[in-house]
Amino acid sequence: MPILKPPAIPPSEITPPAVWARRRELLKAALALAGTGAGLTLGRPLLAASPAGAGALEPIPNVRSSPQSTDEPPTSRDDILGYNNFYEFGTEKEDPAANAHTLRPRPWTVVVDGACEAPGQIGIEEVLTGFTQEERIYRLRCVEAWAMVVPWVGFPLGDLLKRFKPTSQARYVAFETLLDPKQMQGQRRAVLEWPYREGLRIDEAMHPLTILATGLYGQVLPNQNGAPLRLVVPWKYGFKSIKSIVRISFTATQPVNTWNQMQPDEYGFYANVNPGVDHPRWSQARHRMIGDGLFASKRKTLMFNGYADQVASLYAGMDLRQSF
Amino acid sequence: MARSGPGGRESAAVRYGKPLVFVLCLLPLALLAWRITAGRLGANPVEAVLHFTGAWGLRLLLVTLAVTPLRRLTGRGWLLRFRRMLGLFAFFYVVLHVAVYLVLDRGLAWEEIVTDLSKRPYIMVGFAAFVLLVPLAVTSTRGWVRRLGRRWQLLHRSVYLIAVLGVLHFLWLVKADLREPLIYAAVLAVLLAARVPWPRLGRAG
Numbered sequence: 001m002p003i004l005k006p007p008a009i010p011p012s013e014i015t016p017p018a019v020w021a022r023r024r025e026l027l028k029a030a031l032a033l034a035g036t037g038a039g040l041t042l043g044r045p046l047l048a049a050s051p052a053g054a055g056a057l058e059p060i061p062n063v064r065s066s067p068q069s070t071d072e073p074p075t076s077r078d079d080i081l082g083y084n085n086f087y088e089f090g091t092e093k094e095d096p097a098a099n100a101h102t103l104r105p106r107p108w109t110v111v112v113d114g115a116c117e118a119p120g121q122i123g124i125e126e127v128l129t130g131f132t133q134e135e136r137i138y139r140l141r142c143v144e145a146w147a148m149v150v151p152w153v154g155f156p157l158g159d160l161l162k163r164f165k166p167t168s169q170a171r172y173v174a175f176e177t178l179l180d181p182k183q184m185q186g187q188r189r190a191v192l193e194w195p196y197r198e199g200l201r202i203d204e205a206m207h208p209l210t211i212l213a214t215g216l217y218g219q220v221l222p223n224q225n226g227a228p229l230r231l232v233v234p235w236k237y238g239f240k241s242i243k244s245i246v247r248i249s250f251t252a253t254q255p256v257n258t259w260n261q262m263q264p265d266e267y268g269f270y271a272n273v274n275p276g277v278d279h280p281r282w283s284q285a286r287h288r289m290i291g292d293g294l295f296a297s298k299r300k301t302l303m304f305n306g307y308a309d310q311v312a313s314l315y316a317g318m319d320l321r322q323s324f
Numbered sequence: 325m326a327r328s329g330p331g332g333r334e335s336a337a338v339r340y341g342k343p344l345v346f347v348l349c350l351l352p353l354a355l356l357a358w359r360i361t362a363g364r365l366g367a368n369p370v371e372a373v374l375h376f377t378g379a380w381g382l383r384l385l386l387v388t389l390a391v392t393p394l395r396r397l398t399g400r401g402w403l404l405r406f407r408r409m410l411g412l413f414a415f416f417y418v419v420l421h422v423a424v425y426l427v428l429d430r431g432l433a434w435e436e437i438v439t440d441l442s443k444r445p446y447i448m449v450g451f452a453a454f455v456l457l458v459p460l461a462v463t464s465t466r467g468w469v470r471r472l473g474r475r476w477q478l479l480h481r482s483v484y485l486i487a488v489l490g491v492l493h494f495l496w497l498v499k500a501d502l503r504e505p506l507i508y509a510a511v512l513a514v515l516l517a518a519r520v521p522w523p524r525l526g527r528a529g
Contacts, residue, residue: 026507069385079367082366082367083367083368087500087501089500091499091500093366093367093368094366117496144499146368146371191500191501192500223351262500281444281445281496281497282444283436283439283440283447285436286436288368288370288371290367290368291367294360294369294370294373294428295428298431313412
């Protein structure tokens with residue numbers, strides 16, 4: 001019986017791995033060059049479909065699955081990496097994918113201080129090895145009325161907070177993003193008051209749905225998604241889920257959050273997803289699901305982004321029109 | 325229409341210029357069609373098409389407004405003969421923009437659209453600009469120019485208000501970064517300032 005011999009591949013036909021790994025970048029660069037003459041598209045890159053830095057990142061080992069995950073199909077990795085609000089790297093959705101390569105997510109230290117018995121700091125390696133990493137597939141609803149389904153990797157924020165032994169004075173938790181205009185070019189302009197700040201009530205922070213994310217799609221976080229460590233609070237608008245965290249502080253009083261400070265009538269402290277309370281400039285009743293395409297209709301937004309069973313009790317007796 | 329300058333050169337500029345400008349004005353549409361068919365609209369295609377058509381409507385409106393100052397600056401009267409085509413293309417992209425908003429973005433949910441039109445200032449001014457453009461497009465023909473006489477010019481002066489509303493529409497929808505709408509505002513300010521009859525030295529009031 002004749003054995004089929006595979007055709008010999010001359011070495012010249014094989015792409016060096018380094019070039020192959022950068023294929024998207026190279027293609028993009030070539031096309032961008034070809035397109036410079038015709039690139040008059042609102043200052044956006046003509047070719048927005050394949051985000052930069054979409055190559056494989058370091059995988060996170062031993063990721064456990066979680067009963068908290070939704071069974072909805074996750075948004076494509078390209079869309080999650082290519083459509084971001086991360087003003088530290090520019091205000092257009094495509095800017096973070098193009099500009100976040102200057103961020104250095106290792107080494108990285110998070111300072112934990114304020115009203116706690118054991119203030120200190122924790123390095124990102126310790127975060128990755130010291131807490132059981134779970135996959136949490138969550139819905140993400142942006143205040144701009146679009147949404148995604150993101151397969152985060154992370155662990156409950158409460159697990160980390162408890163290590164630093166918050167005192168009874170700790171009624172809130174405040175978060176801060178890195179401030180470094182060299183790494184984050186968007187911070188060279190005062191579009192927002194840098195560094196970006198966010199905050200949660202302590203019971204929101206300790207809620208089992210609230211996680212610190214270290215990755216997505218099984219790999220460490222891409223820079224444009226808030227590497228190396230970000231907050232994810234799935235029942236609140238996306239801007240609450242602060243990225244690239246360098247400081248966590250326990251406080252007695254309600255901390256400042258950046259968008260609320262910027263436009264208090266448009267962005268509240270709580271920012272719970274609520275189809276009944278419109279943003280002054282647009283309706284929050286429905287949202288566009290990223291990936292649904294040009295001709296799909298919007299989907300109905302659910303109270304607390306569909307997590308009402310788990311979190312509605314946190315707000316019992318509160319007027320959510322007032323505390324929006 | 326009165327012609328200035330040596331006839332031959334001027335008519336050649338208009339004869340070859342008109343089809344060229346026509347094709348140039350269709351290039352954004354061609355780019356958009358290519359992006360749609362090639363799947364190059366990014367993660368949020370409805371938003372991309374909405375912003376693209378709106379931006380080109382506003383840009384061409386500003387280009388239309390640049391014709392008169394440019395003619396005065398260069399003394400080339402034939403430039404005026406491109407103005408109608410440019411204005412109609414601006415209207416064309418604005419109509420596309422409104423259609424995308426009504427059909428693709430709002431899915432013809434009239435209740436939502438009525439709320440938008442009555443509650444949201446940036447949509448109110450944008451829609452007002454569109455409505456005010458309709459009579460200008462309708463009366464852009466030679467016949468209407470003749471029929472309306474002096475009133476035609478009066479009517480078409482509303483384009484200044486329309487351009488202001490268009491820029492406001494852009495300015496009011498932006499969340500924090502006002503840089504881009506402010507560029508449009510600055511261009512419009514220059515184009516409007518060029519029309520003010522500034523008193524000149526050496527000439528009595």
